[in-house]
Amino acid sequence: MNKLKIISIIMISFFSCKNETRELNILSKSVPKDIPIDFKQDLIPEDKLIHRGIFSPDLKEYYYTISDKDFENFDVYVIKSKGKNWSEPQKAFFNTEYDEHGMNFSPDGKTLYFSSTRPINVEGYLPTWHIWKSNRVDGKWNKPVLVDIPNLRDKLVSHPTITNSGTLYFHSSNLDYSEMDIYCSKLVKGKFQNAERIKFSPTLNVNICTPFVSPKEDYIVFASIGNQLELMISYSDGIGGWTNTKKLNSSINSKGQGNPYITADDKFLFFTTGDHGKKNWKVKWVNIEFEIRSN
Numbered sequence: 001m002n003k004l005k006i007i008s009i010i011m012i013s014f015f016s017c018k019n020e021t022r023e024l025n026i027l028s029k030s031v032p033k034d035i036p037i038d039f040k041q042d043l044i045p046e047d048k049l050i051h052r053g054i055f056s057p058d059l060k061e062y063y064y065t066i067s068d069k070d071f072e073n074f075d076v077y078v079i080k081s082k083g084k085n086w087s088e089p090q091k092a093f094f095n096t097e098y099d100e101h102g103m104n105f106s107p108d109g110k111t112l113y114f115s116s117t118r119p120i121n122v123e124g125y126l127p128t129w130h131i132w133k134s135n136r137v138d139g140k141w142n143k144p145v146l147v148d149i150p151n152l153r154d155k156l157v158s159h160p161t162i163t164n165s166g167t168l169y170f171h172s173s174n175l176d177y178s179e180m181d182i183y184c185s186k187l188v189k190g191k192f193q194n195a196e197r198i199k200f201s202p203t204l205n206v207n208i209c210t211p212f213v214s215p216k217e218d219y220i221v222f223a224s225i226g227n228q229l230e231l232m233i234s235y236s237d238g239i240g241g242w243t244n245t246k247k248l249n250s251s252i253n254s255k256g257q258g259n260p261y262i263t264a265d266d267k268f269l270f271f272t273t274g275d276h277g278k279k280n281w282k283v284k285w286v287n288i289e290f291e292i293r294s295n
């Protein structure tokens with residue numbers, strides 16, 4: 001590779017990161033370093049809770065979940081980029097009279113996965129959270145369809161995140177939220193296969209939920225469920241396992257954290273935090289580069 005080509009690649013990467021930071025800065029007065037800061041608090045209506053926030057891969061749309069303080073009536077809203085400003089919040093295209101939550105984009109931005117309690121009316125499925133998806137074709141989102149995980153039709157299944165390889169990660173539990181754990185399902189000939197429980201090293205002796213997996217499947221961030229939620233990270237061992245599992249640093253794990261999402265450049269972590277009893281949740285964001293690299 002000649003010197004001119006190397007310089008071009010470096011410059012493209014530099015300006016790409018610079019543009020991403022500038023886009024994110026539109027929604028916040030400052031961009032965080034290694035200490036989390038509040039993100040767009042004015043999006044949270046009075047007497048409501050915010051549960052999750054994600055960007056589309058091109059950073060042109062920001063989706064977030066709101067519920068009442070009784071953890072009922074989950075709705076997903078979206079704001080869209082309008083140059084230097086953002087649109088007023090409106091309900092997302094897949095939002096219904098039922099509950100929607102736990103959304104994530106495919107790495108190319110062409111498919112959006114989410115969890116919903118909308119009825120399925122198929123034998124074997126119990127009325128609870130299941131995974132759905134919608135594809136964007138010619139700039140328009142088509143009607144969502146069910147994502148069938150054959151061996152989990154009678155379980156609660158939520159918070160999908162998908163990788164470059166087409167492997168879907170999510171959490172699943174009994175309908176009373178007991179035995180919650182993280183699973184994955186591989187896409188084979190257009191169909192998702194029976195889910196397999198993820199095994200972490202060191203072994204975890206707590207329930208875990210709300211996974212976010214990098215598109216390359218080199219790391220996974222999720223919440224452990226103890227006296228309070230704590231965010232953890234684990235790294236791929238290169239042969240299908242997950243190792244060096246540990247808590248994220250104390251500046252992140254301070255009040256109870258969940259619903260992690262990381263921008264496509266592996267730079268910024270967004271997460272929900274707050275006192276569970278007081279129900280004063282907010283979304284925060286922080287530069288996560290060092291944590292990701294300190295495997």
